[in-house]
Amino acid sequence: MNRLTRTLVGIRIKGDQSEKFFELCRRHQVKLFKLKEIANNDYIMYIALEDLKSVRKIRYKTKLKLTFIDKKGFHFFKNSLIKKSSLVVVCVLAFLFFLYLTQAIWLIEIESDQDQLNYHIKQHLKDHGIKEGVLSWWIDSPSTVQSRLLDAFPEILWVGIKQSGITYQLEVIPKQIEKEIEDDKPFNLYAQKDGVIKRAHVRKGRLVVGQHEYVKKGQLLVTGQLNPNAEENDEENEDEVENEKLTWVEVDAEIIAETWYRSTVEVPLSVKQDLETGRVYQKHNVKMYNINIPLWGLNNDPFDDYHIEKKETRWRLGPIKLPVVFSSSRYKETIQHDEERSVEEAVEIGVRQARESLKHQIDPSSSILNEKILHQQVDDGKVKLHIYFTVEEDIVNKVNDRQGD
Known part of the structure; x- marks a missing residue:
């Protein structure tokens, strides 16, 4: 009998034929629990509720005095709840409402x-x-x-x-919008990488490079110095130039250049993938201290292959954390799929991966013009690619500097 649903009745027997009572109980397969002698021919014990009728018949045969002293178990608890059903409903609703509020x-x-x-x-x-x-x-x-x-x-x-x-x-x-640069802080714009100038949009300042010109990293592109003859004076006029007050302005420009990147990727020709079948098994449980109470879903391994998405929520009573955690788990069935790729498919995947990786390296406003595979090699079940990318991007690097001031 299940201990959780077992219903017991506590009885006390008193009389000279107690041994006969025990013998008759054995013959009628009446189980006695927690048998204890409290005095001579005076015993207390527990019997199952379904054996009560048999015990009463045995009692008439032995002329013993039988007294009921206790009752416990699911049956009596259920009857008590039924008698107090209105109170139970109010308590449950109050608890659920309180739980909802918190x-x-x-x-x-x-x-x-x-x-x-x-x-x-x-x-x-x-x-x-x-x-x-x-x-x-x-x-x-x-x-x-x-x-x-x-x-x-x-x-x-x-x-x-x-x-x-x-x-x-x-x-x-x-995100903070960059504030307008103060007039007393002029800038020079330098190239932050090698490239070929495609176009320039100079709103403030003086452009010192031309279109289609190859520039190296660190080369001056736009200056805020508006005296173009200052750098062209010979040594004879050096003292005069030093005494001359140069005119500096704030620089604002965009220099678009063609730049280049190299990338190396390896793509396997055979891969194993876990694909979801669409079948989902859900489990919900409540964890209190080290006790895990299942609420829904008792199967620990619903599928042969699966991955789990788990979410836990700790219950609170206002600012107080309760030792109760509600856990929800979603078991998603997967099957392993062996995919064989052709060399052409692997090359296409490799180029796509390299392009996506490059997009994370460059500015979002930049654009990838084209790519070229410099070298392609198949070795040990993998396709190895060396790819050359051409990118169009802004290469200016602002430096708060006035050289020669």
């Missing part, structure tokens, strides 16, 4: 000095289910929300997310 988000705070940005962020959160009154169990993790906000709002430099009790806090740091 586990839901009731305040969303966004720390930023831009009210318009705060409004749009709050609308974005609302569109993705993060709003007042929603349970914190069902919202995405802070890292997921952070990544989504950074993708949706390019003007955000960093966002920190913290959930404290019923408050959902966001600290937003927007």
Whole structure:
């Protein structure tokens, strides 16, 4: 009999025929629990509820005095709940309401000095289910929300997310727009890498290189010195030049040049991939201290191959962290797929990987003009590529410097 559902009745027997009583119980297969003699021919014990009828018949045969002293078990507990059902329902509803009040988000705070940005962020959160009154169990993790906000709002430099009790806090740091450079701080623009000048947009300053000219890293491109003859004076006029007050202005220009990059990639011809089949098995449980209580899903290995997405939420009572953690696990079935690639497919994948890697190295405003495979080699089940990229990008490097001042 299951110990959790077993129902026992405590009885006390008193009389001279107690040994006969025990013998008859054995014959009728009546189990006795916690048998204890408290005096001569005076015993207390527990019997199963279903054996009560048999014990009463045995008692008539032995003329013993039988007294009921206790009752415990699921049957009596259930009857007690039924008698007090209205009170139980009220208690359960009160607990659920209290749990909802303490586990839901009731305040969303966004720390930023831009009210318009705060409004749009709050609308974005609302569109993705993060709003007042929603349970914190069902919202995405802070890292997921952070990544989504950074993708949706390019003007955000960093966002920190913290959930404290019923408050959902966001600290937003927007990207700072560069302030206009003060007039007393002129600039020179230098090349930050080798390249061939394609076009120049000089708004302030004087261009010192020409179109289609090859420049090296560190070479002066645009100067804020508006006296072009200052560098051309010979030694005879050197004293005169030193005494002359040169005119410097703030420099503002964009120099677009053709630059070059090399990349080496290796692509295997045979790969093993884990593909999702679409079958999902969910498990929910509550962990209290070191006790794990399953709520839904009892199968520990629902599939032969799978990967798990797990989310844990610690329950709170206001600012107090309770020792209760609600855990939700999604088991996604996968199958292993062996993919064989041709050399042409491997080359295409390698070029694509190299191009994507290069995009992370250059400025988003830059563009990749073309690529050329310099060398291709198949060795040990891999295709090795040496790729040459041509890029069009702004190569200026601002330096707060006035050479010759």
